[in-house]
Amino acid sequence: MGISPLNCGWGICVFLSLCLISFTPPCDGGNILVYPVDGSHWINMKVLIEELHARGHNITVIRASTSLYIKEKSPLYKSITIELDKKVEPFFIQYLQKHIKAQVEGASAFTFFKITLGFVSAFSQLHLLMCDYLAQTLDDPTMVKSLRDSQFDLVLTDPAIAPGVILAKYLELPLVFNVRWITGGEGHFAIAPSPLSYIPVPRSGLTDKMNFIERVRNVFFYSIALLQQRLIGPHYDAICEKYIEGGCDIISLLQEADIWLFRSDFVFDFPRPTMPNIVYIGGFQCKPAQPLPVELEDFVQGAGEHGVIIMTLGTLVYDLPKEVSDAIASVFAKMPQKVIWRYKGKRPSTLGNNTLLVDWMPQKDLLGHPLTKVFVAHGGTNGVQEAIYYGVPVLGIPLFFDQYDNLLRLQQRGAGKILHLSEISQCFEQSLMEVLHQDSYRQNMQRLSDLHRDQPVAPMDQAVFWVEYVMRHKGAAHLRTEAYKMPWYSYYCLDVVLLLLAAVTLLLLSTVTMFRFLCYRCLRKPKAKQH
Template identity: 35%
Template structure:
């Protein structure tokens, strides 16, 4: 017994050492964007996956939402600061932009953009200027910083805390085109449309002209806006010689929420990793009330309707259009809606303030998904093989809808002009045309057939950065080149000069030879 007891004790000590040193977690810092609630969900999903791997995850959030975040993610640590309500104001402005997008003028959009930019500047200044919080963050010595590049405050924070710490961006679209200018990736403007356009990779001549003009002017405007918003903060908290462009260009990895099953293939850099649909998890059983509603649908099935977290309510006119179209269907309808319920709501419609969207789309009775074509919902529908009716609003949604149509996954309607008949006919068209369901099922199989899930891939790369530090070998030299070198204008000027000199030399030589010949011939004629 003594020998067995001693052996057991040694084994116990060994296991304790293995747990302590073999699976030691690292400190990870998450920096969410101050606007757009849906962006936090994605970042939090990545953080939760890192927690499950034994890492200690801390998120930087304003004081007024700290309790909400703690309730959502009890496994996280949180560092808080007083943002003077800038985050709430920014979210409110974003919501108004999306809810009233059809009523706002160009001037209204420009003014809203400037207002949001001013709020972001103030928000970031309050975050970076919180001396006590910065001292605590520096004391922890984080192994990696992960941020949402929609608002690149995470890059500034990383440079401010410790230049040796790798930082990683998660993005789908970028307000400032940093995913283009800070990676050096070449743009194929003839076949790679801007994600905000409802173009495909088969563009017409006019669409290609629009694409080229946009990518010529928009990055310049975005660069001006980014400089005015962030350069002062960079000079104040990082270095007088740095700019927001130079700071973001040092990003080690870009975890991009794209996948070639849905998105159009294009060039990429080694530090750009595709993780489209990383938020999708296993399907859970529905709550009893919803499951009962689903079962009552019989073989006709259920249609899921959701316009995401941004659109809180519809106008009364549009609400009546949707309600009238759904009332004509044999299918049951589960509709995520927050606001005043319409009059005469038919029995086949269930309106809820929140939906377990992934679980609903993964249910075998779900037939169609009606969506604003936000990337999260589109990827969930792709994963589960559910055809879509897209009514895009803004941002990347028109491009997402164009991709859905191009892949044969669904149809697109104009939310600002849609009628009851158009919506009803679109739904019936999807329900009765087997090609949409067959395409959805085929693309779902392709999407799922990966050696790693998108989340596993994201976590692997984050841990790769934790293990090896700054991944400078993956960053293209292109991001450090002056524009005239990147476009080889200096080489072109040199070759033009050489060619001009050579042509000039040949021309002068020929001229002199011809002149000499003519002179000799003229002299002979005179002598005769």
């Protein structure tokens, strides 16, 4: 029986209609100004830039001449290089070395407190340096004219270091964040309701289930975050005062951003209140694993059924104290598994033949390899989210920043285990064997992976859609709350409470006065008549 031309034509129409419905509204190639943060933050930003470039958008990146990660020449973007005479990386390296040494030696809480205070002070100087960097740009009439003449559609920036936020205000452009951190801590605390009774403050080491003492601790860490913002905020406020008509403050500028592309999701993070202009893109950098280089694939296949363990402690940690690296290497040497370890330090004396030291590894492709059994990692956001995506359990060795909090979220869900640096010599082998051989770790991580992947729209597609949405509509002001314009006493309705208390007090006083007056009239005896 043949198919009629009418039915065939109708089927083609239906097919084309479905195709049109499935596509998002078109957006001509936009003109995007990117103000990134160097280091691991740039790794995230570059992934997003690659996708925006692939979709036909023109990208311009502002970079420092001292940048180690953001290259001046790239097929993805044009660059604007600002000359700087200071490098940022030594500042981090010095702090990390002190912090790692204190952890290995099991230093006292007071020692860690002093190191933290020194870090906060040095971090304040870093922000000051970045403000000088921005002032250098804004004081250059040729540069400013070039930026204005380029007719950018929006500014895409990472607000952990915030010159890009002020630049967007100065150029009067819509603003999109690729964000998890802001100048004073985690981004949610600046824009969304964040009750300290169940929202753990970063670096507090707490979950969303807190007893009274833990809530006290949470408030203490929140106070530290406020202190950090008090130290950093004035640097940006001074720039606002000089270059922005009417002045401004950095927190208000952060709250004015159109879209927050937030590098987290609620598979990884604890549930919490949020806002309409926060778009969760956790794991947006993840994609199906690609084949490994031939030599690396041969090494992995040599592990057979035992599989492979991979280890890295991030981009900033090149080596470890000798006693720690030797202890790790000696445990690896006993294992039947093959080990791939990203390590640039001196070769450990106890290194076994089953362990391959590399300067760099294709981390995502290794995590996605079916023979990878365990990921030994420091707990950076990128690595944790990639482990979730590929379903690989984690033995975490947190070193600094948010790493303990990230790993705590995995441990809380039974998908990872935390091992402190001071415990390496005594507990590394036992902890590794536990994560390797207890099926619950892999099962729990696989469950997280299934939850993460079960989304109607992929995180990267969401990120690109909302960037293009802001370009199409010249901003997204209708998604922003106006709460940030309210004084604090109005935000918490203290003025309303005071008014109600005053009204109730006045009513009570009036009632008491009336009651006393009536009692006085009733109890007063009339005078006897004189005859």
